Amino acid sequence: MIIEVMAAFLTAISFGVLFNIKGKRLIAAGIGGGLSWFIYKFCLSYTGVESSSYFMAAICFSIYCEICARVCKTPATTLTVCCLIPLVPGYGIYNTMYEFLIGDYLKAIEYGIDTLVIAGSLALGIIFISTIFRNFKFHKILENIVNGIKNINSKDKTLKIYE
Numbered sequence: 001m002i003i004e005v006m007a008a009f010l011t012a013i014s015f016g017v018l019f020n021i022k023g024k025r026l027i028a029a030g031i032g033g034g035l036s037w038f039i040y041k042f043c044l045s046y047t048g049v050e051s052s053s054y055f056m057a058a059i060c061f062s063i064y065c066e067i068c069a070r071v072c073k074t075p076a077t078t079l080t081v082c083c084l085i086p087l088v089p090g091y092g093i094y095n096t097m098y099e100f101l102i103g104d105y106l107k108a109i110e111y112g113i114d115t116l117v118i119a120g121s122l123a124l125g126i127i128f129i130s131t132i133f134r135n136f137k138f139h140k141i142l143e144n145i146v147n148g149i150k151n152i153n154s155k156d157k158t159l160k161i162y163e
Helices: 002-018 024-047 050-072 076-087 090-102 105-135 138-162
Strands: none
Touching (some): 002 076, 024 050, 024 076, 050 076, 050 105, 050 138, 076 105
């Protein structure tokens, strides 16, 4: 699983480079991609249900992206897209189209429904967290915490200078 998480990290970073994300934001996007894949695989091994595993992964990386967006002062959408990329059900879409092309329509519909359920789980997880963060003003609380930590660190540095 470590290799898969590292591959998800590199995938998220690669898409971050493609989207012209730089510096600490790029590292945050990569960590989010690795986190999203880790949570997915962990929940899948624990529950065995794919759709709920995708939903839990979407919730976790959405919370991570909202927090990192406030800390890095960047839109959460840029981080969310990079974290979402490792979870996109591309293989399900491929199988759906392949089965349609060879004429096995029942199997194609089965793959298509599974793919739509996965995509819906991802979308609902992202929307759920985005709505909560925007409605309950968690970003103001997080900004106060981050500013408080920065103030404490800056006070410590000034105290050491004068000592």
